[in-house]
Amino acid sequence: MLDCIIIGGGVAAVSAALTLQANGKTFEILGGSSFGAKIKKAEMINNYPGLCKVSGEQFFNALKSQLDEMQIEVKPQKATGVYAMKGKFLVTAEGDLTIEGKTVILCTGVESVKPIAGEEEFLGRGVSYCATCDGMLYKDKTIAVLCTTKSLEHEIEYLAKIAKKVYLIPLYKGVEIDGENIEKIVKMPERIEGGLKANAVVFKADKNGEQRTVSVDGVFMLKESVSPAALCGGLQTEKGHIVVKRDQSTNLKGLFAAGDCTGKPYQYAKAIGEGNIAAHSVVEYLAGK
Amino acid sequence: MLDCIIIGGGVAAVSAALTLQANGKTFEILGGSSFGAKIKKAEMINNYPGLCKVSGEQFFNALKSQLDEMQIEVKPQKATGVYAMKGKFLVTAEGDLTIEGKTVILCTGVESVKPIAGEEEFLGRGVSYCATCDGMLYKDKTIAVLCTTKSLEHEIEYLAKIAKKVYLIPLYKGVEIDGENIEKIVKMPERIEGGLKANAVVFKADKNGEQRTVSVDGVFMLKESVSPAALCGGLQTEKGHIVVKRDQSTNLKGLFAAGDCTGKPYQYAKAIGEGNIAAHSVVEYLAGK
Numbered sequence: 001m002l003d004c005i006i007i008g009g010g011v012a013a014v015s016a017a018l019t020l021q022a023n024g025k026t027f028e029i030l031g032g033s034s035f036g037a038k039i040k041k042a043e044m045i046n047n048y049p050g051l052c053k054v055s056g057e058q059f060f061n062a063l064k065s066q067l068d069e070m071q072i073e074v075k076p077q078k079a080t081g082v083y084a085m086k087g088k089f090l091v092t093a094e095g096d097l098t099i100e101g102k103t104v105i106l107c108t109g110v111e112s113v114k115p116i117a118g119e120e121e122f123l124g125r126g127v128s129y130c131a132t133c134d135g136m137l138y139k140d141k142t143i144a145v146l147c148t149t150k151s152l153e154h155e156i157e158y159l160a161k162i163a164k165k166v167y168l169i170p171l172y173k174g175v176e177i178d179g180e181n182i183e184k185i186v187k188m189p190e191r192i193e194g195g196l197k198a199n200a201v202v203f204k205a206d207k208n209g210e211q212r213t214v215s216v217d218g219v220f221m222l223k224e225s226v227s228p229a230a231l232c233g234g235l236q237t238e239k240g241h242i243v244v245k246r247d248q249s250t251n252l253k254g255l256f257a258a259g260d261c262t263g264k265p266y267q268y269a270k271a272i273g274e275g276n277i278a279a280h281s282v283v284e285y286l287a288g289k
Numbered sequence: 290m291l292d293c294i295i296i297g298g299g300v301a302a303v304s305a306a307l308t309l310q311a312n313g314k315t316f317e318i319l320g321g322s323s324f325g326a327k328i329k330k331a332e333m334i335n336n337y338p339g340l341c342k343v344s345g346e347q348f349f350n351a352l353k354s355q356l357d358e359m360q361i362e363v364k365p366q367k368a369t370g371v372y373a374m375k376g377k378f379l380v381t382a383e384g385d386l387t388i389e390g391k392t393v394i395l396c397t398g399v400e401s402v403k404p405i406a407g408e409e410e411f412l413g414r415g416v417s418y419c420a421t422c423d424g425m426l427y428k429d430k431t432i433a434v435l436c437t438t439k440s441l442e443h444e445i446e447y448l449a450k451i452a453k454k455v456y457l458i459p460l461y462k463g464v465e466i467d468g469e470n471i472e473k474i475v476k477m478p479e480r481i482e483g484g485l486k487a488n489a490v491v492f493k494a495d496k497n498g499e500q501r502t503v504s505v506d507g508v509f510m511l512k513e514s515v516s517p518a519a520l521c522g523g524l525q526t527e528k529g530h531i532v533v534k535r536d537q538s539t540n541l542k543g544l545f546a547a548g549d550c551t552g553k554p555y556q557y558a559k560a561i562g563e564g565n566i567a568a569h570s571v572v573e574y575l576a577g578k
Contacts, residue, residue, distance in 0.1 A: 011338055015558055018336035047307035049300055049561050050348060051339050052355040059339060066341040246535065246552075263535075265569040269304055272338050273562015280554040 001100045002026050004282050005091045007079045007231075008107030009035035009224075011268050012259025014063050015275030016105050016282075017072050023283045027101075030093050032078035034224050036060045037151040038109060039268075048268050059268070080130050082106070082232035084252050094132040103282045106232070106242060106250075106257040107275060109225040110266065113148045113171055118192030119221060120230070126198030127219045129226050131155035134218075140164045141217040144201045146171065146189060152222040153177050159220060167201070167214050187212065192219055228261055248278035256281055290389045291315045293571050294380050296368045296520075297396030298324035298513075300557050301548025303352050304564030305394045305571075306361050312572045316390075319382050321367035323440040323513050325349045327398060328557075337557050348557070369419050371395070371521035373541050383421040392571045395521070395531065395539075395546040396564060398514040399555065402437045402460055407481030408510060409519070415487030415507045418515050420444035423507075429453045430506035433490045435460065435478060441511040442466050448509060456490070456503050476501065481508055517550055537567035545570055 004020055006013050009031035020027045042056030051059060067074065077093040082104055089104045119127055128134040132155070139162050146169040147156055156177050160166045166182045168175075169189055187203040190211070194200065198219050203212045229237045236243045236251040241263040248256045258274035260266045293309055295302045298320035309316045331345030340348060356363065366382040371393055378393045408416055417423040424447060431454040434445055439461050446466060449455045455471045457464075458478055476492040479500070483489065487508050492501045518526045525532045525540040530552040537545045547563035549555045 015336070015338045018338060019556075019558070022336045046359075047304070047311045047565065048339065049304045049307060049355065049564075050337065050351045052351075052358050062339045062341075066338065069341050070335075244535075246533075265566060267308075267565050267569070269308070269565035270562045273559045273565070275338075276336070276556050276558035276562070277554060280556070 001088060001102060002028055003101065003286055004103045004105060004279075005030065005089065005099055005101035006105045006107060007082070007091065008032075008109060008259065008261075009074065010038055010107060010109050010259055010271060011063065012107035012271035012275035012278075013074075013105075014067065015272040016107065016258060016279040017067070017275075018070065019276050019279035020282065021070060021072060023279070025279075025283065025286070028099055029072070029074045030077055030079045030091065030099075031074035032224075033076045033154065034149060034151040035074050035076070036064065037149060037224055039063070045268065078130065078226075079231065080133050082255070084232075084234065084255065087254075089254065094130060103254045103256065103285060105248075105275070105278045105282065106228055106255065106261060107259045107271070108228050108231065108261045110240070110260040111148070111223050111225040111227070113223065115227070116146075116189050116191060118194070118198065120227075122192055122194055122198040122219070123230055125196065126194055126217070127192060127221065129221055129223065129230065131159050131220055131222065134220075135159050135162050138163050138218050142215070143167070143218045143220060144169060144189075144214060144216045145220045145222060147222040148172060149222075149224050150174060150176070151224070155220075155222050156182075167216065169201070185212070185214070225261070228257070247281045248274055249281060254285060290377060290391060291317055292390065292575055293392045293394060293568075294319065294378065294388055294390035295394045295396060296371070296380065297321075297398060297548065297550075298363065299327055299396060299398050299548055299560060300352065301396035301560035301564035301567075302363075302394075303356065304561040305396065305547060305568045306356075306564075307359065308565050308568035309571065310359060310361060312568070314568075314572065314575070317388060318361070318363045319366055319368045319380065319388075320363035321513075322365045322443065323438060324363050324365070325353070326438060326440040326513055328352070334557065367419070367515075368520065369422050371544070373521075373523065373544065376543075378543065383419060392543045392545065392574060394537075394564070394567045394571065395517055395544065395550060396548045396560070397517050397520065397550045399529070399549040400437070400512050400514040400516070402512065404516070405435075405478050405480060407483070407487065409516075411481055411483055411487040411508070412519060414485065415483055416481060417507065417509050418512065418519065420448050420509055420511065423509075424448050424451050427452050427507050431504070432456070432507045432509060433458060433478075433503060433505045434509045434511060436511040437461060438511075438513050439463060439465075440513070444509075444511050445471075456505065458490070474501070474503070514550070517546070536570045537563055538570060543574060
């Protein structure tokens with residue numbers, strides 16, 4: 001069993017990994033396919049000590065070559081669930097991956113897109129965050145796919161191969177994906193509706209006050225970050241942020257959190273500091289076991 | 290009046306300064322003459338994200354050139370006192386310097402050398418942390434000077450020019466200082482003794498059980514870091530560390546702390562994260578005023 005499972009694809013995860021390695025601990029990073037996507041977006045970073053006036057791209061490259069040099073691999077699978085068992089954690093990820101760890105560090109970031117009405121209500125009942133986990137449930141059916149980042153376009157492609165019809169709701173610029181069964185709707189969705197299961201997406205009214213509604217069998221929300229509360233049952237959050245103590249521990253024993261998911265300021269330096277502290281807390285926790 | 294006064298000569302201070310600058314705030318850094326001394330000592334840094342396998346010297350050079358590039362100056366004076374006034378702070382420093390600021394960020398580090406018996410008891414009564422502040426009080430007198438770091442040898446020189454006799458107790462390697470009125474004692478002091486004022490230093494017993502005692506008029510403790518509680522009256526500390534909340538605020542309104550002085554882990558990443566958070570908290574505090 002691994003000493004620790006790190007969940008997330010940003011700088012907090014990198015910092016935690018480097019410090020766990022320095023302490024001789026075993027771990028895996030479930031970074032997801034959008035690893036580094038958020039870092040690369042930064043135009044110019046002026047306040048990260050040690051790297052002067054670097055672009056997000058340069059910063060990412062520095063981190064990437066550091067991970068290569070230290071022989072730390074980031075798994076491209078995204079975590080889909082964290083289950084606290086007696087004295088250990090079971091983490092599920094895309095591609096039917098299951099990993100066991102003595103501890104977990106959540107570095108899941110924050111989603112800049114707020115949840116839409118009905119999203120949390122219908123989660124697991126027609127609303128899914130994971131294309132590869134739930135895609136096959138919608139074979140030859142009609143789905144809506146809301147996607148917040150270009151780096152997840154391959155998941156749209158995957159879904160379009162399975163479903164009969166895809167209503168694509170892209171919340172990013174430079175959409176490059178296309179297909180016979182894909183209809184793009186460039187409007188903000190207002191809510192997901194349904195009965196026992198989600199069955200429609202309602203869009204915000206246009207200038208004329210008209211509201212479009214599309215009927216669907218399911219809705220996929222493809223985001224860089226998943227709501228921590230949705231990922232891990234029983235985790236204490238406050239206004240969408242994970243509640244942590246000064247040692248980055250959460251209300252669940254052995255589960256730590258670091259980076260944007262624990263609250264503002266949303267800064268590289270803060271995320272890196274917290275990743276470091278969380279890793280040290282894991283080391284202490286394991287020693288006390 | 291400055292928006293903020295940053296006290297300290299390590300990475301937390303650098304991080305706070307970069308973030309205050311990015312937010313358009315005015316500030317000064319009282320770094321002291323040993324600025325960066327502790328950073329340079331690190332042999333190899335393996336877990337700082339963005340800089341792969343750098344020595345302390347290389348890390349310091351990266352920080353130094355970043356400060357130069359951003360036109361941030363570090364004052365060579367060391368802070369000697371922090372006084373909370375109504376809605377502002379008065380900070381005193383070596384060389385009769387006095388600065389007023391709306392807020393203060395303490396990044397004073399930790400002293401690896403534990404206080405010796407009597408040190409805190411006789412502080413201000415024959416025991417001093419500041420050569421340039423109190424040196425002249427000991428003109429033509431006999432003093433003991435305990436020094437924990439080579440980077441403060443110039444302060445020993447300064448004191449040797451004033452005092453009649455200096456018992457130098459160096460707690461570092463490679464002592465280079467010499468003088469007719471300087472007698473080196475390479476032993477660990479056990480305690481400072483005195484009545485109303487300190488008047489003697491007693492050393493630990495040697496193999497034969499003999500204990501040397503030297504009579505003095507005063508004792509200087511030259512350290513890289515000063516006890517935060519000694520620097521700032523009323524500041525809440527616990528086992529020598531400043532007690533802070535998650536936003537790096539202390540029990541004194543407008544006073545924040547970051548880095549090793551707030552507790553373990555003693556890590557660059559942690560210090561940098563906390564410096565960043567403290568700076569953001571200063572920005573919020575100023576906005577709320």
